[in-house]
Amino acid sequence: MAHYTIDTDDDDLLVEGDYGEGLTCASTARRMALSALPDMARDKLPDGDRRTFRAIVRDDNGQEIYTATLTLVGEWKIASPAS
Structure with a gap:
């Protein structure tokens, strides 16, 4: 039986997954990879206006066998307000 793992990369840190997670279905691993992206983005905000997850x-x-990518780009449309 095949096993799958999910690695994550937030432009600063690559975290390798663990085959002991019990993922034996590629479709389930894909769904989990996709669902991880919003959480990764939320955890890193606000940490700049550009980041790829x-x-x-x-x-x-x-x-x-599968890669999901979320690219965050924030831009001021006016002069950046003073912090």
Whole structure:
């Protein structure tokens, strides 16, 4: 039976997943990778206006089989107000 893990990368830190998580379905691993992205973004805000978040699903051979990417871009449309 195949096993999958999810790695996360927030532009500062790559965290490798654990095959012991019990993920045996690629579709479930994909759904979990997608659902991780909003939480990752929320945890890093407000920490700048540009950041890329990735969740990578790997199989038990270490092969990347799916990648989900969320890119955050914030821009002032007027002169930046003083902090």
